[in-house]
Amino acid sequence: METGIWDWVARQAWRRPSAPALVAGERRWDFRTLDQAVGRAAARLRQAGLGPGDRVAMLLPPGTAAVVLVYASLRLGTALVPVNLRLTAAEAAAILADAEPAAAVVAPEYLPLLEAAAPDLPRLVTGPEEAWWAAAAGTEAPGRAPRGEDLATLVYTSGTSGRAKGVPLTVANHWWNALGSQLHLGQFPGDRWLLCVPLYHVSGLSILYRAAISGAAVVVHPRFDPAAVWRDLEGEGITLLSVVPTMLQRLLDARPEAPAPASLRVVLLGGAGAGTALVEAARARGFPVLRTYGLTETGSQAATELPGQEGEGARPLFFTDLAVLDEAGRPLPPGSIGEIAVRGPAVTAGYWRRPEENRRRFAPDGWLRTGDVGVLAADGRLTVLDRRADLIISGGENIAPAEVEAVLNAHPAVAGSVVVGIPDPEWGQVPVAWAVPAPGTPPVAAEEVLQFAAGRLAGYKRPRALRWTPSLPLTANGKLRRAVARAAWLEGAATAEGRNPA
Amino acid sequence: METGIWDWVARQAWRRPSAPALVAGERRWDFRTLDQAVGRAAARLRQAGLGPGDRVAMLLPPGTAAVVLVYASLRLGTALVPVNLRLTAAEAAAILADAEPAAAVVAPEYLPLLEAAAPDLPRLVTGPEEAWWAAAAGTEAPGRAPRGEDLATLVYTSGTSGRAKGVPLTVANHWWNALGSQLHLGQFPGDRWLLCVPLYHVSGLSILYRAAISGAAVVVHPRFDPAAVWRDLEGEGITLLSVVPTMLQRLLDARPEAPAPASLRVVLLGGAGAGTALVEAARARGFPVLRTYGLTETGSQAATELPGQEGEGARPLFFTDLAVLDEAGRPLPPGSIGEIAVRGPAVTAGYWRRPEENRRRFAPDGWLRTGDVGVLAADGRLTVLDRRADLIISGGENIAPAEVEAVLNAHPAVAGSVVVGIPDPEWGQVPVAWAVPAPGTPPVAAEEVLQFAAGRLAGYKRPRALRWTPSLPLTANGKLRRAVARAAWLEGAATAEGRNPA
Incomplete structure (x- = not known):
């Protein structure tokens, strides 16, 4: 193995080649097959002139094409810029102008969006089998192994400033987040994630990183469809699921009487603060809901309820420092209400090309001010009182x-x-x-x-x-x-x- | 949290203060209580004049005193030198002369050994309650947080050269090994390790590091006693156990008819190559045996059978590069018989004060030559044919x-x-x-x-x-x-x- 420790798909393919890696539509790939596709895709990107440090825009729905691109970009050392597929052309144009990608990988249905947003941007268009990498000559390894400090993703997030900000996350940032998540939620041999959230948010991307690191399989849905989720929860032996409250509500409504499948061991409930009634209704039906507080800036989860201690409050992930700050950015004593701040190896080093924002948002000692309001108990429990008032x-x-x-x-x-x-x-x-x-x-x-x-x-x-x-x-x-x-x-x-x- | 990411007991105490941490005899400590003892012990060591970079010899049987010392040494940034308690005075003297510790922590029953081996070495002697730290004034934090590059342990191992060699392992070395182990074996909330192997080997020490990182409880036995192991396997809900073949055989013999307790999910079988008959007999009785190949130099496991794929051969841990080298130190193609070599962030950077040995044992590209002979299949399976011929x-x-x-x-x-x-x-x-x-x-x-x-x-x-x-x-x-x-x-x-x- 000459890949170092950061090419996670390559390591899994070497250690456990025949373990299930990906289920997407009719496709069922083990890690060996996934690794081969990723190798071809990295070669294809390289042949298109891309290399370490370049940025690659992604306009793909969740599916094989996107999964392979995420891992191929990691292997090649390029930074992925996933474009929110719900944006208007003007919104997408603003993001692409800010990120300055060298190329885009795009699905045919999003070609009009790309044409309108960035007509001159070189693009690879996925074919009918989604295999945009098929034209690659060979699968020869990139010239260098991925590095922890490589920029892995540049995800845009709506902040308070009126235009989306790019959040750079390195390979190591994602890595620490994934390990922190696994130490928090546990990690079982044979785990299977159901991915039914967008891949243009860290909520979706982080599932792919976690799965590659832990050797779990990912079952990918092109969109959230409650009936399809129910089908695969039961038929695919899903153990882990990430949803936001709206999705959880729809899931419960889709089968009002059905209990949660026995295989399911964690339902990560992120996004806006979920209503107590929804959480209780889900738990009463056996859904092992763990509420989580996370941000793009922290590579997804920052604090999550602990399995077996649901309802006690979210606890910081192992690698995530949490504090509640006063207006001047000084940590407050436990129990105080203040601005939630995060720090640690999973947290972004700063917004993309926003020196002014970075000066304002990073407090002394490296704390990132989230703008959210909460209380941190002496025993580490975080209560989020309000997402930042204007969000x-x-x-x-x-x-x-x-x-x-x-x-x-x-x-x-x-x-x-x-x-x-x-x-x-x-x-x-x-x-x-x-x-x-x-x-x-x-x-x-x-x-x-x-x-x-x-x-x-x-x-x-x-x-x-x-x-x-x-x-x-x-x-x-x-x-x-x-x-x-x-x-x-x-x-x-x-x-x-x-x-x-x- | 100002401890950084390396003071694992402190982080657990903050995140999950009331989770079980340690069972030793009549003692049952949660992480808050353990953390307080570790704080006092670190203060006690500091008051004895020890600080980052110093070495501390340990002559303690497995128990509270030793567990607290292991974690306190980590917190203070000192390097632990665990002395094999079966050595003669002359053997112990050679190790202590080589390691040059600044002090020792010793149980009364090993005081004669220490007196004979290093009469002038300052020592802290454990009291009847084992609380050698009781005299500490306060629990004030050490002046600095632990660092990944701090030397955590200096464990002596018998090599081929006729005298024991010190194997320095940093905090980060242990860390990567522990994470690799958890990604390999899985990590379940509520895991409970039974520690019945010596703490002067990495097999025992690594259990303590893993438990602190994952928040698992450790049930510590002062020695291996098959009846006590059976009692706690059943009574303490043990999920993870490390043994060598001799111990496994005795365990089976102690209750010839009894099936393995249902809670037990992994029995790590290390040490010398175990006989097939023993492994099969244990599995037939429900013991989830995973054979492992490890070395002091790799911080314990380097390759281990995967849960659910027992009998297929050991697979490298996620962070461990494995190769089989020819006589000149060049990697051989898959399937070749040769010398097993290891590399990665868990592997020691080199033996303590042995420049000649280090030149001989480290091949180009950072490979550590183990001297053991084996075959590495293309799919990552390692077959160990022979521990180094003379060992x-x-x-x-x-x-x-x-x-x-x-x-x-x-x-x-x-x-x-x-x-x-x-x-x-x-x-x-x-x-x-x-x-x-x-x-x-x-x-x-x-x-x-x-x-x-x-x-x-x-x-x-x-x-x-x-x-x-x-x-x-x-x-x-x-x-x-x-x-x-x-x-x-x-x-x-x-x-x-x-x-x-x-």
Whole structure:
């Protein structure tokens, strides 16, 4: 073995070649077969001129093509830039302009998105069998083995600043996260992950890294389909599943009487804070739900409930330092309410090309300020009180209000706006907007502004409703008071709705 | 948490303070209690003048005192030098002179050994409650957090050179070995290790490191007692057990009809190559035996059978590179017979103060030549054909023939000798000796020479029998042909026995 310790698929193929690695549609691959495809794919990328340090955009649904690309990029030392497939062309263009990939691997159905977002970007298009690497000449190894400090992924996340930020994670970052996850959840020989979350988030990517490191099989679904999940939970002997609350609710609803399959030993429940009723309903039916708090910046989980101690609160992963900081960035004593901060070998070293953001978000001693609010008990239990006040989480997707507001404010009839999340039984939260009419412009219907936004924002970001208001709630120094706007919406305190009162 | 990622007990105490950590006699400690004892013990060592980089000798049987010392030494950044408690004073003196510890922690029953071996070495003597740290003033943290590159242990191992060599292993070496073991064997929440092997070998030490990293409990026995093992396998819900063949045989014999307890999921069978009959008998009774090949130099396991694939051959641990080399140190193609070599982040960087040995044993590209002979299949399966030809393994202890020969040769009636291992139903192997009488000396009984050796060698190293021979089998360049000597012994080809024929 000349691959070093970072080419996990190669190591598994050598140690346990015939162990199951991947189930995707009709495909059933062992690690030997997966390794061969990854070798060809790495060769194909290399023949396309890519090498260590380059970035490769991915516009692929979960499936064989994407799985092979994730591992081939790791082998070659390139950094993967997974593009959120729900974005508009303008949104995707902004990300690609920021990441500057050297090429893209794209599925035919996302070719129009890529053409519109980055017409000049060289691309490899997956064929009908998804085998975009088929044209590779040989499978010769890349010139060098992967390194821990190689940039593995550049995942974009909606922050508070109005445009998506790239979060660089090295091979070692993913590695520490995966090992921390395994020490936390346990790792059983023959584990089988069901992957039914997007691969453009760390929630999905991290499943692939964990599986390759532990030698588990991954059963990949192209999208979340509750009936398909039920089928494979039972038929494929799934032991581990990652979902967000909306998915868990749909899963429960799809078979209202059915108990959880006996093979299932962990259901990681991430995303927005799940309602107690949902968690209890799932547990009552035997779903071993472990609530988790994680971020793109930490390579997914940062704190998770411990098996056997469900309901006691999330505990930090073995490698993750957690603290609660005061406004000045100083750690507070246990039991204090403050800003959650994370540190450790799984945490990103800093946002991509955002020196100002990095200065603001990284406290002394390396703490990354999450913006989320919580309490850390003396015994390590973390209670997340609020995701960062202005962040909206809808069906597992993060929405930055400032980004939506910028689109609304571009409409000529809008002088200003504030976007907030309100509870939604299906999605957890959905965005809604208050807008101030532009002086001197003719009144327009709220629907017209929403239509305007619809062309410029991914579907999940679009406000479900818009209300006109004569003014926005502001702090003394001019910042939006989003909590006030949110409360006002919920209390129905709006004086007018649906029509510009000006 | 300001401890970094290497103070594993501290991290567990923070993450899961009330999880079981240690069972030893009547003591039942959770991680919080263990952490407090370790804190006091680290303070006690510090108050005794010890600090990072110093070495601390351990002359303690397995128990609370030893477990706390292992973790306290890790916390303080000192290197533990565990002394084999079966050694004679002269053997222990040689090790202590080589290791140059700054102090020793010793149980009262081993004080005579220490007094004889190193009368001037400062020592802390365990009290009746074993709490040698009780006199510590406070538990203040050491001045710095442990580091991966800190030397954690200096374990002495019998090699081929006639005197024990120190094997330095860093905190990171143990760490990678522990993670590799967990990825290999699986890691279940609530795992419980039974530790009934010595703590002066890596087989015992590595259990403590693994348990602290994974948050498992350790049930510690002061010695191997088959009845006590059976009692705790059943009563303590043990899931993991490490034994050598002699112990496994005794365990089976102690309750000839009893099936293995249901909780037990792995029995790691190390040491000398176990007989197929023993392994099959154990498996037939439900013992989940996994044969393992390991060395002090690799921090214990290097290759182990995979759960569910027993009998297919040992597979390398995830982080361990294995190769089979030719005489020049070049890797051979799969399927070739050659010298087993290991490499990776768990492997020692080199023997303690043995530059010549290190030049000889480390091949280009960092391969450590084990001296053992084996075959590596293309799919990673390792078959160990022979431990290094001249090494004798008796009841799990390594015996260097050259060391025993040097003692025999010091007897005035002996001109030369060769020591070999012969099969033994209880111990796997036992040493026996051929000796050439010194010219011109009066004949002496073999028994007299054996008595002479008995005063100078640990019991397990003493030859069980000695035969006189007129000459030793030598190669053309004068090296001992041990295989020939061994075959001659087994064939009873000796011309005379028991009395000096000269």
